[in-house]
Amino acid sequence: MAAITNQELITILGDKFGDKIVNVSEPYGLLTFETSKDVIISVLTFLKESSTTDFNFLTDITAVHYPEKKHGIAVVYHLHSMVKRVRVRIKVFIDEHHPHIPTATVVWNGANWMERETYDLFGVKFDGHPDLRRILNMDELGVHPMLKQYPLEDPNRVDKKDEYFGR
Incomplete structure (x- = not known):
């Protein structure tokens, strides 16, 4: 099988999903684009099942918290087509106050633990x-540690006072 280029992939996705594929970029050669949560499963299914794209490996599902943006959480999918020798990153921005998105376990069984970690x-x-439940932290932990809601350091620490450092 011949490799597929990022430009060919952008054209294929544009033809199939039109304006649902936005903010296309290629940082360091990695095709990256955004879509919405109402079509993410359709996009993932198309990329996996189409013989033209043949993305046969779900590398990772994770998230990034952007507290300064309107939709504060980006769910990020990394896919790899080993046959076509191309990778892609897909971002879906969701509301951090109601962080809901459809599960990708309907497309890849391997998404199970990745989604549990992201949750x-x-x-x-x-x-x-x-089976959406905690996988790394205790069930009693009332917070999600990767959200940028907490100060990086304890403001009450006396060993971090500026006067001790001549500031």
Whole structure:
């Protein structure tokens, strides 16, 4: 099988999904684009099942918290087509106050633990997930540690006072 270029992939996605594919870029040669949560499963299914794209490996699902943006959480999918020798990054921005997105376990069984980790660390709820519960932290932990809601350092620490450092 011949490799597929990022430009060919952009054209294929544009023809199939039109204006649902936005903010296309290629940082360091990695094709990156955004879509919405209402079509993410269709996009993932198309990329996996189409013989033209043949993305046969879900590398990772994670999230990034952007507290300064309107939709504060980006759910990020990394896919790899080993046959076509190309990788892609897909971002879906969701509301951090209602972080819901459909589960990708309907496309890849391997998404199960990745979504559990993303739920545990960022609080993203994957609707339809077969077993969405914490995977790394204790069940009693009332926070999601990767959200940027907490100060980086304890403001009460006396060893970090500026006067001790001549500032």
